[in-house]
Amino acid sequence: MTNETTQLTNRQEEEEEQQQQQQNIDRPLYSQGNHPLISNLSRIDPYENIHTSQSPVNISETDRPREVTSENSQPYRTATDSHPTTTDTPVEDRDTEKNADRIEASITNESLQNLYDDMNSMPSCSERSVISLLYYISCELTQNNPSGHVNSINKELESLKMRMNSEEKSLSNIRNSVKELSVYIQNQNWEEALKLLRKLFKEICPLNIHDLFRFIRKVDDAADGIKNKDIIFLLGNTGAGKSTTLHFLAGSKMIATRIKGLNHIMAASWKNPDLRNVTTSPSAKSETRFIIPITVDLSGVVASRSDSIIICDTPGFEDTNGPEVDIANGISIIRAIRECKSVRPVVLVSYKGIGDRFEGLKNLTHLLACLIPKIKNEIRAFSYIFTKYPENEKDTIHKSLINISETMNEQEKSDISFMNLFEDMLLKTKRQTLVLDPVKDEPKEFLYELLRSTAIEDPKEVFQFSITDKSKNIVNNQVRLYQLSILSAIQRYEYSVIK
Ligand SMILES: Nc1nc2c(ncn2[C@@H]2O[C@H](COP(=O)(O)OP(=O)(O)OP(=O)(O)O)[C@@H](O)[C@H]2O)c(=O)[nH]1
Numbered sequence: 001m002t003n004e005t006t007q008l009t010n011r012q013e014e015e016e017e018q019q020q021q022q023q024n025i026d027r028p029l030y031s032q033g034n035h036p037l038i039s040n041l042s043r044i045d046p047y048e049n050i051h052t053s054q055s056p057v058n059i060s061e062t063d064r065p066r067e068v069t070s071e072n073s074q075p076y077r078t079a080t081d082s083h084p085t086t087t088d089t090p091v092e093d094r095d096t097e098k099n100a101d102r103i104e105a106s107i108t109n110e111s112l113q114n115l116y117d118d119m120n121s122m123p124s125c126s127e128r129s130v131i132s133l134l135y136y137i138s139c140e141l142t143q144n145n146p147s148g149h150v151n152s153i154n155k156e157l158e159s160l161k162m163r164m165n166s167e168e169k170s171l172s173n174i175r176n177s178v179k180e181l182s183v184y185i186q187n188q189n190w191e192e193a194l195k196l197l198r199k200l201f202k203e204i205c206p207l208n209i210h211d212l213f214r215f216i217r218k219v220d221d222a223a224d225g226i227k228n229k230d231i232i233f234l235l236g237n238t239g240a241g242k243s244t245t246l247h248f249l250a251g252s253k254m255i256a257t258r259i260k261g262l263n264h265i266m267a268a269s270w271k272n273p274d275l276r277n278v279t280t281s282p283s284a285k286s287e288t289r290f291i292i293p294i295t296v297d298l299s300g301v302v303a304s305r306s307d308s309i310i311i312c313d314t315p316g317f318e319d320t321n322g323p324e325v326d327i328a329n330g331i332s333i334i335r336a337i338r339e340c341k342s343v344r345p346v347v348l349v350s351y352k353g354i355g356d357r358f359e360g361l362k363n364l365t366h367l368l369a370c371l372i373p374k375i376k377n378e379i380r381a382f383s384y385i386f387t388k389y390p391e392n393e394k395d396t397i398h399k400s401l402i403n404i405s406e407t408m409n410e411q412e413k414s415d416i417s418f419m420n421l422f423e424d425m426l427l428k429t430k431r432q433t434l435v436l437d438p439v440k441d442e443p444k445e446f447l448y449e450l451l452r453s454t455a456i457e458d459p460k461e462v463f464q465f466s467i468t469d470k471s472k473n474i475v476n477n478q479v480r481l482y483q484l485s486i487l488s489a490i491q492r493y494e495y496s497v498i499k
Pocket residue numbers: 236237238239240241242243244245263264265266279280281282283285286287288289314315316317386387388389436437438
């Protein structure tokens with residue numbers, strides 16, 4: 001297919017999707033049978049798990065989430081809108097970007113469905129009350145259905161206050177938050193109420209177990225695509241350019257643009273439709289949340305090869321998406337990688353990420369050493385791509401690495417994992433330094449170089465599970481909170497909570 005044909009096809013797909021999205025917007029949010037919620041709503045009673053003696057509220061028909069009609073439905077972001085997708089339309093012009101700062105923009109079909117499912121899967125407890133409030137207030141904000149859930153919100157608030165007392169959640173900041181929340185709810189200030197609830201939820205539930213399992217399921221789905229396959233595994237800090245590099249290597253047409261005043265290189269069109277899920281962003285917030293395998297055809301790209309290779313996009317190290325994503329990835333991505341036939345790790349190092357005194361590079365190597373404890377034995381398999389380098393700095397990379405090595409002190413030299421990777425980087429950049437300009441460069445030159453490295457043939461032996469210390473602390477904290485909740489529930493004979 002020619003480049004022009006590909007662009008045309010992509011544009012047609014884009015237009016079809018826009019029409020589809022418009023139809024979704026025009027459609028009533030919960031009209032019978034077209035929203036996943038509706039089938040659940042008809043068979044699940046949100047209050048069925050509540051023991052009546054524990055519930056301070058009487059549940060009436062009007063408290064249930066109700067259908068809205070097309071007149072009172074309003075556009076809102078769908079699950080896929082949560083990432084800016086690449087289109088020919090300037091990104092700044094898109095509604096999703098205009099609304100990005102509004103809290104409604106963070107409410108998606110998927111997030112509503114998740115809250116509803118979580119609310120239904122839990123016994124009566126403060127965590128459940130907060131989730132219910134999050135759900136009803138989100139509905140209030142997105143359905144443009146004035147006061148449709150006010151009764152439920154008030155009842156859940158009362159329930160939350162009562163649960164806080166009985167569960168002895170007496171921390172003053174939590175109590176103050178609930179007081180503040182009452183005022184917002186009284187004034188029907190839903191935006192502020194939702195912001196505060198999200199904060200409160202993090203306090204009483206630092207690790208969202210429901211989200212954790214959802215993320216693990218998503219990663220597991222992707223893992224099937226790389227089982228027993230040869231893969232190139234892109235690694236690096238968040239924002240280093242992994243998703244951009246994947247688009248580039250897979251032959252997407254890359255263009256330079258600006259989003260909210262920030263420089264950004266985006267794919268204007270792509271060959272493989274799966275690349276639609278590989279989204280990029282100039283924002284400081286982590287973008288990629290899951291492992292995404294993309295098959296890249298090598299015929300006509302690399303001489304002597306008529307097969308294909310899978311290149312995997314991954315979430316960045318030190319991801320800013322929270323402990324749920326970090327843990328799901330630390331466990332599931334590694335589980336997936338261990339099932340591969342062979343792995344070629346490619347480390348992406350960005351100009352800013354390297355750090356003035358190479359502290360960024362050191363941090364990166366420590367994280368890599370956690371994934372691959374015997375990194376020295378596997379170092380041959382590594383390649384390095386340098387990203388976001390200004391034009392006049394591109395030919396200084398090897399020289400600055402030499403300078404770093406000459407100025408290292410004894411303590412730095414004793415950092416073995418750092419030294420292993422650093423020396424390999426020094427050696428490989430002497431022969432050739434891969435500095436990427438996604439707009440001007442040719443993918444075949446990069447693919448050829450990446451495929452020259454010797455792959456890790458026994459990933460099961462080489463990669464080990466790992467999560468960051470920050471996430472470990474959050475898990476410990478959550479375990480402690482659950483222990484306290486269980487003890488308190490035992491005292492109140494609330495066996496549904498203990499279960
Ligand atoms: N100039 C330049 N910009 C780049 C390059 N690679 C990425 N970028 C920009 O850097 C920003 C982040 O790129 P992403 O590809 O989203 O980074 P990532 O590593 O996938 O980030 P996470 O998904 O959050 O881990 C985007 O604005 C890109 O346009 C590059 O080689 N040169």
